[in-house]
Amino acid sequence: MVDAASARTKAKVNRFNRIAGQVQGIARMVQEGRYCIDVLQQIQAVKTALARAEGEVLRDHAANCVAHAISTGDKAEQREKVDEIVALFDRARR
Numbered sequence: 001m002v003d004a005a006s007a008r009t010k011a012k013v014n015r016f017n018r019i020a021g022q023v024q025g026i027a028r029m030v031q032e033g034r035y036c037i038d039v040l041q042q043i044q045a046v047k048t049a050l051a052r053a054e055g056e057v058l059r060d061h062a063a064n065c066v067a068h069a070i071s072t073g074d075k076a077e078q079r080e081k082v083d084e085i086v087a088l089f090d091r092a093r094r
Contacts, residue, residue: 008060015053022046061085 026042066085069077 012053012056012060015049015056019046019049019053022049058085 022042023046026039026046029039029042066081069081
């Protein structure tokens, strides 16, 4: 029997494999000289898929790592988790 964490991990890996396939498809489109708008639409689809995957990973991080830091009562660990998330979003804005 597969536990919930393993099932979530497998689902995430499958999602990233699909995204990788989409990117490979875009490379083939460019190589074949496909219409630029078609290529751009596929790029947008990949960006959307990555944003959804990012949200899923962030939710898992909050539900597991951040929740664990809160449950331990360790203020230093809690601050570290908050700082990590803030730094992540700071880098994304650059």
